[in-house]
Amino acid sequence: MFVQTILLILLPLGVSYFISRIRYSRFQKYADWPQLPPSLIWGHMKALHEFIARGEERRHIDIVFQEIQEHLGNPPLILYDLRPVQFRLCVVGSHEVAEQIARSSKSFPYSMKKSPTMGALEPLLGPHSIITQQGEHWKGLRKRFNPGFAPQHLVTLLPCILDKAIQFTDILDGYARSGEEFSLDERCVSLTFDIIGAVTMDKDFHAQLDRSKQDELVRLYRELTTTYRRGSSVQWDWLDPRLNWRRRTLSRRIDQLIAEHIKLKFAELKSKSTEKRSRSVLSLSLQDIDQLNTQVIQETCDQLKSFLFAGHDTTSVVLQWxxxxxxxxxxxxxxxxxxxxxxxxxxPSPAAVQEKLLAPGGEELLKRMSYTSAVIKEVLRLYPPSGSARYMPPGSGFNVQLPDGKTLCLDGVVIYLNATLVHREEKVYGPTKDEFIPERWLGNTDTGLGLIPDSAENQGDGDGSVASAHVPASAWRPFERGPRNCIGQELANLEARVILACTVRRFDFEKVGVGALARDATGAPILDAAKGQYEVETELFNTMQVTAKPIDGTVVKVHLAERAT
Structure with a gap:
């Protein structure tokens, strides 16, 4: 009886204490952070859901974050309390704050740690991926694989990239003759998968052929990435055990295929009879390996999975947009x-481009593609495929200073460096932040390769350009910045330049469905003279499929340009 009495007394006290701690955590602890009105029970999940429901529910979460940022008056960062379903989330939309987080410091020489939420991508990337590893282990991986992505090495791969690009243009020729609608996403993914397979693994995936003729690895990887497609802006995949089982099953088979290929290439590398040694990323990474044990195989496998995913995805998205x-x-x-x-x-034929690029002086032509590079840079500004998620454990004492001088501690909060928000920061890009103006980059058109010289001839030409001198380097970060920037950004940019050189003059693309051009009574497209763009019936937008991709797979028709007929 005595024990029951004590419990009856302590129970309401315990409940009261628990509620008071929740109240403090929800309403007081982060009271000075920019945020939506919190709920005692739901935190910010209810308010976030209300914003999602205001528009197309399939739109990418970055679009929702942009709407909320504008609603709150464009603060440099916003707190989202998603507990107990997820971590607290800080979405960063200021280039100044993002730079403080991404850069190297005395306490964090390799930048802030990656977020534990990256674990959801483990089936795609592997547990030892260079994308998710930390500290000295990450540094060792970066050092081991850097030679395969060095600009001077990548230029030697031009013949391979051109061969795959010409196969792509041959396929487009077929669609131009038939007038058939097709998914540009499907074709661009196949192209970039072929290139990344050849560059990283010295393997022809036959990804641009019919599915029945494609390498098994391609088919499995496509199936695996499909499991990450989302029907809404927010989706809790971890609540679906069948989905996670399917991902793990596909991932294990992919691991087996890649491991077999690693063993094959290692044997070739160590064989004295090999006449022409492979210069793939894989072969270069194995040069200093004396013994191929289980650890080396698994670690190498995870890096190849990471390169296959990131290497095909970014370039395919850039090409579509x-x-x-x-x-x-x-x-x-x-x-x-x-x-x-x-x-x-x-x-304008691809063969003519191939001949020029493979002739002496071909590399110099790449350096002179200034306006093409400005176009790529502006597309990456408006439609970056992804951002970067970081995390600092409680007690780390990691503080950032906001533009107004206020200091906030980011310990215990997942930090999302949102490239979409940073790239549309009005105080940097002005009133044209949402407009497509490649001229804003003339004079600073390098997209990562270091191939494009900044010269006086590259300055704006009166087409509504925005001087690049006014754009801080930290305000353009599609490949992130600091020590953890993307190892493959040089390859992505090289691919994009070469493929655009082979296609832009030969083909005219016509969007079908979402994003189709609006037309007048005569059938002519309607030009918005102020923006220099044709009006559309509905805006094309990104959805989430691991990264940000056009909602409908970019369904188009393609026609031969007048000069190519």
């Missing part, structure tokens, strides 16, 4: 075609 935006922006399309004519001559 570039082809689409050029089809909407005749002024820019005309300028990029004129630049390519000046560099490669009047023949």
């Amino acid at each position: 570039t082809f689409y935006i050029l089809s909407r922006t005749p002024r820019v399309l005309d300028k990029i075609r004129r630049e390519l004519d000046d560099l490669f001559g009047p023949d």
Whole structure:
């Protein structure tokens, strides 16, 4: 009886204490942070859901974050309390704050740690991925694989990239003859998967052929990435055990295939009879390996999985958006075609481009693709495929200073460096932050390769350009910045330049469905003279499929350009 009495007394006290701690955590602890009105029970999940429900529910969460940021008056960061379902989340939309988090410091020489939420991508990347590893282990991986992504090495891979690009243009020729609608995402993913397979593994995946003829690894990887497609802006995948089991099953089979290939290439590398040694990323990474044990195989396998995913995804997204935006922006399309004519001559055929790039001086032509590079840079600004998630454990004492001088401690909060928000920061990009203006980069068109010289001839030409001198380097971060920047950014940029050189003058793309051009009574597209773009029936937008991709797979028709007929 005595014990029961004590329990009856302590129970309400315990409940009261628990509620008071929740109240403190929800309403007081982060009271000075920019945020939506919190709920005692739901934190910010209810308010976030209300914003999602205001628009197309399939839109990417970055679009929702952008709407909330504007609603709150464009603060440099916003807190989202998603407990108990997820961590507290800090979404960063200021380049100044993002730079403090991403850069190297005395306490964190390799930048802030990656977020534990990255664990959801383990089936895609592996447990030892260079994308998720920390500290000295990450440093060792970066050092081991850097030679395969060095710019001077990548230029030697031009013949391979061009061969795959010409196969791509042959496929587009077929669609132009048939008039058939097709998914540009499907074709661009196949192209970039072929390239990344050849570059990293010295393996022909046959990804651009019919599915029945594709390598098993391609089919499995496509199936695995499909499991990450989302039907709404927010989705709790970890609550679906069947989905996670399917991902693990596919991942294990992919591991087996890659491990077999690693063993094959290691044997070739150590064989004295090999006439021509492979220069793939894999082969270069194995040069200093004396014994191929289980640990080396697993670690190498995870890096190849990471390169296959990141290497095909970014470039395919950039190509889709570039082809689409050029089809909407005749002024820019005309300028990029004129630049390519000046560099490669009047023949728009891919074979002519191939001949020029593989001849002596071909690398110099890449350095002179200034306007093409500005187009790529502007597409990556408006439609970055992803951001970066970081985390600092409680007690670390990691503080950032906001633009107004206020200091906030980010311990115990997942930090999302949101490139979409940073790239549309009005105080940096001004009133044209949402507009496609490649000229804003002229004079600073390097997209990562270091191939494009900044010169006086690259300055703005009166087309509404925004001087690049006013854009801080930290305000453009599609490949992130600091020590943890993307190891493959040079390859992505090289691919994009080469593929655009082979396609832009030969083909005209016509969007079908979402994002299709609006037309007048005569069937002619309607030009918005102020923006220099054709109007559309509905705006094309990104959805979430691991990264940000156009919602419908970019369904298009393609036609031979007038000069190519």
